[in-house]
Amino acid sequence: MNHDLTLCSLRPGEGGRVRALRVHGSMRLRLRELGLIEGAYLRCLGRSPLGDPAAYELCGAVLALRDRDSREIWIERREDGNADACDRAGGTAERGKEHGL
Amino acid sequence: MRTHVIALAGLPNVGKSTVFNRLTGLHQHTGNWTGKTVSSARGSFSTARRRCLLVDVPGAYSLAARSDDERVARDFLLSDEAEAILLVCDAGLLERNLFYALQVLALGKPVLLCLNLMDEAARRGLTLDLPLLSERLGVPVVGVSARKRGSRRILLDAIDALLDAPRSPAPIPLPADEEARTAALVREAEAICRGVVRGRQQLPARDRRIDRVLTGKLFAFPVMLLLLALVFYLTIAGANAPSAFLSRLLFSLEAPLAAFLSRLGLPARLSAMLTEGAYRTLSWVVSVMLPPMAIFFPLFTLLEDLGYLPRVAYNLDRPFQRCGACGKQCLTMAMGFGCNAAGVTGCRIIDSRRERLLAVLTNSFVPCNGRFPLLIAVITMFFAPRSTLGASLMLTGVIAVSVLLSFAATALLSGTLLRGEPSSFVLELPPYRRPQLGQILVRSLLDRTLKVLLRAAAVAAPAGAALWLLANTRAGDGSLLLKAAALLDGAGRFLGLDGAILLAFLLGLPANETVLPILLMIYTAGGSLMEPGALADVHAILLQNGWTAGTAACMLCFTVLHWPCSTTLLTVKKETGGWGWTALAALLPTAFGLILCKLLSGI
Numbered sequence: 271m272n273h274d275l276t277l278c279s280l281r282p283g284e285g286g287r288v289r290a291l292r293v294h295g296s297m298r299l300r301l302r303e304l305g306l307i308e309g310a311y312l313r314c315l316g317r318s319p320l321g322d323p324a325a326y327e328l329c330g331a332v333l334a335l336r337d338r339d340s341r342e343i344w345i346e347r348r349e350d351g352n353a354d355a356c357d358r359a360g361g362t363a364e365r366g367k368e369h370g371l
Numbered sequence: 372m373r374t375h376v377i378a379l380a381g382l383p384n385v386g387k388s389t390v391f392n393r394l395t396g397l398h399q400h401t402g403n404w405t406g407k408t409v410s411s412a413r414g415s416f417s418t419a420r421r422r423c424l425l426v427d428v429p430g431a432y433s434l435a436a437r438s439d440d441e442r443v444a445r446d447f448l449l450s451d452e453a454e455a456i457l458l459v460c461d462a463g464l465l466e467r468n469l470f471y472a473l474q475v476l477a478l479g480k481p482v483l484l485c486l487n488l489m490d491e492a493a494r495r496g497l498t499l500d501l502p503l504l505s506e507r508l509g510v511p512v513v514g515v516s517a518r519k520r521g522s523r524r525i526l527l528d529a530i531d532a533l534l535d536a537p538r539s540p541a542p543i544p545l546p547a548d549e550e551a552r553t554a555a556l557v558r559e560a561e562a563i564c565r566g567v568v569r570g571r572q573q574l575p576a577r578d579r580r581i582d583r584v585l586t587g588k589l590f591a592f593p594v595m596l597l598l599l600a601l602v603f604y605l606t607i608a609g610a611n612a613p614s615a616f617l618s619r620l621l622f623s624l625e626a627p628l629a630a631f632l633s634r635l636g637l638p639a640r641l642s643a644m645l646t647e648g649a650y651r652t653l654s655w656v657v658s659v660m661l662p663p664m665a666i667f668f669p670l671f672t673l674l675e676d677l678g679y680l681p682r683v684a685y686n687l688d689r690p691f692q693r694c695g696a697c698g699k700q701c702l703t704m705a706m707g708f709g710c711n712a713a714g715v716t717g718c719r720i721i722d723s724r725r726e727r728l729l730a731v732l733t734n735s736f737v738p739c740n741g742r743f744p745l746l747i748a749v750i751t752m753f754f755a756p757r758s759t760l761g762a763s764l765m766l767t768g769v770i771a772v773s774v775l776l777s778f779a780a781t782a783l784l785s786g787t788l789l790r791g792e793p794s795s796f797v798l799e800l801p802p803y804r805r806p807q808l809g810q811i812l813v814r815s816l817l818d819r820t821l822k823v824l825l826r827a828a829a830v831a832a833p834a835g836a837a838l839w840l841l842a843n844t845r846a847g848d849g850s851l852l853l854k855a856a857a858l859l860d861g862a863g864r865f866l867g868l869d870g871a872i873l874l875a876f877l878l879g880l881p882a883n884e885t886v887l888p889i890l891l892m893i894y895t896a897g898g899s900l901m902e903p904g905a906l907a908d909v910h911a912i913l914l915q916n917g918w919t920a921g922t923a924a925c926m927l928c929f930t931v932l933h934w935p936c937s938t939t940l941l942t943v944k945k946e947t948g949g950w951g952w953t954a955l956a957a958l959l960p961t962a963f964g965l966i967l968c969k970l971l972s973g974i
Contacts, residue, residue: 293795295795297795297797299435299550299553300797301797302550302557303432304432304797304799305466305470305557307554307557315582316582318685318688318689319587319588319591319686320686320687320689322688322692323685323688323689323698323798325685325800329466330463330464330467331464331467332799332801333798333800334685334688334798335796335797336688336692336793339795339797356560356561356564358557
């Protein structure tokens with residue numbers, strides 16, 4: 271039961287697993303270096319008082335992302351992961367899968 | 372005995388500077404990497420058998436060299452100069468840190484892996500098998516809490532052991548393609564951590580709770596405003612007595628100095644220029660500038676070390692985004708309250724060049740410590756003579772307006788000269804950590820305060836001499852100074868001010884602290900800066916020279932919106948590399964000031 275959702279749509283407390291990163295260039299590389307890769311588990315911790323950016327927990331650390339960027343990260347909403355440790359289901363994606371997107 | 376050069380590397384927020392300070396103590400200094408604007412800290416220390424030089428490499432998330440920081444880091448780590456690498460990692464976030472660590476190990480130099488923040492990891496319920504980690508990585512591993520003094524001995528012994536038998540880790544084959552390389556590193560980091568890190572990580576619940584308050588809808592802004600007001604209050608109130616004391620002390624040395632100079636046989640005019648001109652101006656600037664800065668910068672550094680400042684950038688990012696700028700600009704603006712030159716230097720934290728320029732060019736819209744006394748004096752004299760609370764509220768109002776205008780200027784630039792897409796923005800909100808008070812005092816006093824002060828002193832003394840010459844050179848029936856003020860009078864009155872005020876601002880280019888004294892000097896046709904006197908006397912002089920509430924209002928406006936001081940302009944030149952940008956930095960606030968003053972004078 272895959273719901274095609276973006277990271278942006280997670281409400282505080284909700285978590286999900288990354289399915290695809292439709293970000294490009296240096297932002298893409300930066301996010302991947304921080305552990306935001308296919309299969310990684312994130313949890314939304316809350317939104318900035320003015321609504322944007324939002325804070326996400328990933329790999330035990332807290333990252334703030336702007337909506338314009340989190341809108342490009344596709345996830346599957348799940349509640350069965352840990353954002354407080356590096357939790358990656360099924361290992362990392364192969365190259366082919368990434369380029370197909 | 373030769374000095375061993377060791378590079379200190381690691382991700383941001385791993386306590387690298389704590390390790391640096393633990394090892395080098397006060398034997399350190401900060402500078403720049405040659406040719407770059409990235410700052411570098413170097414310090415020396417001694418182990419049982421060796422002398423070492425520790426070079427702090429900028430913290431980066433990877434060695435991919437996409438930003439100046441990363442390039443500088445990688446270049447130095449690869450260089451022949453770096454004999455060995457002391458790599459600091461956060462024990463509680465091992466997998467993420469290993470991603471960077473593996474890249475460092477791949478460089479082929481001898482590495483000592485220092486797992487810092489072991490106490491935090493323990494509190495999170497984690498245990499680490501260090502020998503197993505060492506075996507898997509092929510490098511020696513030590514675990515410390517750099518906050519604790521005992522960590523020094525552990526590190527020194529480990530460094531000695533490394534330098535006794537330096538071994539480079541075996542290279543891990545990595546694909547060349549960046550995406551595949553990232554994936555491979557992530558997989559490798561994961562594999563190494565399995566079994567090394569044990570225990571279920573307990574969420575740092577306290578941090579989350581604090582963040583829910585400090586970044587929540589209800590309290591985020593009130594807390595920020597309150598903290599800002601508190602910092603201002605402590606700075607202004609706390610600086611009063613020390614400033615008065617310093618000024619009495621320095622002024623009392625003027626007569627002995629004059630006596631000394633005349634004993635040397637200097638002509639009276641030259642001696643007067645040096646004492647009444649150069650020295651007096653210098654004393655004024657130092658006594659007005661030093662105490663507030665010595666309070667403001669430590670307070671700012673305290674908030675920085677606590678981990679609160681990224682939360683501020685997080686809270687305020689949205690309006691900055693709307694203006695095409697970066698949330699971190701609010702931090703540079705906050706620094707600008709202390710000193711605009713320091714604020715401009717602080718813009719290095721902004722990665723994108725376009726956004727950095729936006730922050731640099733609009734930094735002077737925010738009044739610095741040097742302008743506060745002037746603002747407070749004018750407000751107290753003309754708008755709230757009997758109420759300190761009223762004066763504080765009005766000051767806050769003026770500052771709020773200056774912040775709004777700063778946004779307007781940012782939006783303007785971002786829509787015209789500095790058009791572009793908002794850059795990739797990922798802000799890490801680090802865990803709250805207990806700040807190291809001793810280190811804060813040293814770092815902020817030596818680094819920020821002293822440096823700014825020395826720069827100001829270097830400008831103030833010659834400027835004071837020049838000022839004295841202007842005031843004591845006869846030109847017709849008055850001094851050059853008075854003649855200049857008369858010339859500017861037309862322009863001044865057009866703006867709701869007068870010639871003397873404009874001249875005072877122009878001559879106050881070296882230091883904003885001198886604007887009011889110069890103004891009084893012109894009004895009283897004096898030959899040198901007056902001794903600081905009572906506010907009531909100042910009020911009388913201003914009224915005698917035609918000041919009204921309207922003049923005061925325009926004065927407030929122009930104080931906030933005029934060209935930056937020379938130190939700031941030079942810093943802008945250094946940071947942007949171009950005179951064009953520097954000229955714009957001078958013109959932009961001035962243009963705003965001229966327009967607004969004209970509007971105000973019409974009311």
